Amino acid sequence: MSTFADLILRAKTIHQMSPDAAPATMVAVSDGVIVAVGDDADARDLTGASTRVVDLGDATLTPGLIDGHFHPLHGLSMTAGTDLTSVRSLPELIAALRESPRDAGWVKAWGLDVNAYGGRPVTNEPLIEALGSDVPVWVIMSDAHSAIASPAALAAAGISGPREFTGNAEIVCDADGLPTGHILEFEALSVMDPALPPESVDSRRRRLVKLLSDMAATGLTAGNAMDYNGGVEVMPGFDDHYELPMRVRFAPWCMPGVDADGLAEIVALQQQGGRRWQVDGVKFFMDGTIEGGTAWMEAADSHGECLAPNWPDPQAYRAAVHHLASNGVPTVTHAIGDAAVRHALSTLAGASKVVARHRIEHIEAVPLELVGGFVEHGVVASMQPTHCTHFSRADQSDAWSQRLGPQRSRRAFATRDLREAGALVALGSDWPVAPYDPRPILADAQLRRRAGHPEEDPICPEQALTAQMALEGYTTHSAVAQGNADVAGRIAPGFRADFTAFSVDPLVAAPDELAQAPIAATLVGGEFTHVGDGVG
Known part of the structure; x- marks a missing residue:
């Protein structure tokens, strides 16, 4: 040799x-x-x-660099259409929709910030003003947990009134029981899927390679994919045709109402993998989003909402987590509100340990008393600095802060508290909710404002990370989180x-x-x- x-x-x-x-x-x-x-x-x-x-x-x-949380497969579907991430008002939305191309007669768009509505109810009225009632329009909101559908889109999906869902999903309706166009959470969003124009498997594979190549150009070498949506069609056989420019670790979803067969299927999926990808984990949603009123908080928001978990029976979530953990599956739980974080922490306290660490994602508004639980139970805090800097404001005029009120919004994205307590804090983008480029994310984690915008006041500046902490969030901490600390996250022989x-x-x-x-x-x-x- x-x-x-x-x-x-x-x-x-x-x-x-x-x-x-x-x-x-x-x-x-x-x-x-x-x-x-x-x-x-x-x-x-x-x-x-x-x-x-x-x-x-x-x-x-x-x-x-390792992105702690992104959605490369689910994001392919979400980002088909016009990019609305720069839209800041309803007139801008209307103008953008009028210029949008059509796909099989549909206008699709994504990334719309709820703040564009200026505090008004989210409805499909701007879609109608832009294109009329006869054009099917489907707009994914920036939180990725909600969307707006035009009357023609609702009709194409057979949506004419409210429906019952297992979790806290909702087709929002007015006092007369007619849909407003606003749709909340994945179970309700999926009703639209059969009506949307389809995309071939090869097209999705090619777009995945392009996406990950663009990510590699920003310095990313790996990422934790918080979905496996469509993965059973796209990924097996992928290596026969294409090369992934990054390592990707997929965590398929486990949703409320899962039965024994569903849990067994998630365990079986853990065997799938290829040259630079593998299924290794499972993703739960304990709640939704604060902006959408679907987070699980211990006290209501300013709209009287954010009081329900995504799992109607939180004990069923606990049972599913414990079952999968006992089968060696590392768990990932989306928990934004304080009640969701508390329940996830207490659940993981009794879960079997796995090679990769159990994780809680987002942790947007957490009381100080819960911070120590991450250290005590060895749970990774997976957080996205640009969720704070892109969607909230120091003057608390944004929808996120307005819903929480001044006292709770002062506990926004408590990254420094978690680090000072000794917790592992893995950083990431949550693309396509926010841009994937790690350089502005590393910067925002230190600045607590948007990079390149020195005129903006920092948001909870006491929660800023040092440059060392931020880089650790993309390297050593992310490597420990995914159980690869012996081969990743450092530069050393054998790595x-x-x-x-x-x-x-x-x-x-x-x-x-x-x-x-x-x-x-x-x-x-x-x-x-x-x-x-x-x-x-």
Whole structure:
């Protein structure tokens, strides 16, 4: 066996994310694994005739960034159509819809912030004003838990009035029992699926590769996919036709009303996987969203809502979690409200331990007394800094803050409290709810405002993370969370050769500068998945 490396990377700065590591300017890779970390002398000893040597110059090399929470499969369906993420008012919405292309006669759009309604009830009136009543229009809101349907879209799906659902989903109706167009939560949203124009499996595969290639260009090497929607059609056989530019770990959904066969199916899915993907986990929804009035809070919001869990019988959720955990399945629970977080924590306190850590996602409004439970029970806090900075405001004029009121909104996205308590905090994007680029997310975690907007006041600035904490959230903490701390999240011999090369030092650069600094290179298993300008 050759003693020479396949690849040697040189960089001015290497953050190994190991506190006792000696400074290094070189990393050597063979067969996709790091074999040495050292200096130029070490590099010479490992360089043979076939060794590729890449000098990254002034770049800073870090372990490959891991998105703690995103939706690459579900997001493909959600983002088919016009991007409304920049729309800030109803006139802008109407104008955007009028310019939207049509798919088999449908107008589809996504990413609409509820704040565009300016506090008015969410209805399909703007859709009608834009395109009339006869055009089927389907608009996914930015929270991904709600949508707006035009009268023609409602008719195409056979929706003419209220329906009963297992969870807290709802087809919102007026006093006369007629649908307003506003639809809440996944069980109700799925009623529209049979009416929407279909997409072929190969088209979805090609769009998945394009999406993950774009993500790799921002420095991402892996991600925790919080769905497997359509995965049983898309992913088996994927490697025969395409190459994933990132590692992806899928967690299929477990919804209220699941029976023994459904639980057995989730366990069986854990065996699916390929070259850079695997099913490893399960996703629960303990509640919905604060903006939609479907979060589970211990006291009502300003609308008298947010009082019900997504699982009508929370004990059924507990039983499902314990059953799957006892079968070695790591669990992920969406819990935004304080009541949802409390119930998830108490459930996980009694769940069987698994290789990957059990996790709670989002944790948007949590009282201080619950913070210690994450440490006590070894539960990962998976959080998305841009949920705070993109959808709430320091003056509390946004829909999220208005629903919670001033006292509770002052506990917004308590990342620093969790870190100071000793909890693992994995950071991510929740794409397509928010943009996937990790650079602005790392910046927002430190600034508590949108990167590139110094005119904005920070939101709960005492919850800001340090640059070190933020980078750990995308590397070491995410690796521990997914049970890969022995092969991922650090730069050390024996670890995967997954790297992100920043053009600036993410631990030194000003956050606003970091947010827009180019990525010099991204590597997965020693293979370049992105090469920036000037990298040979």
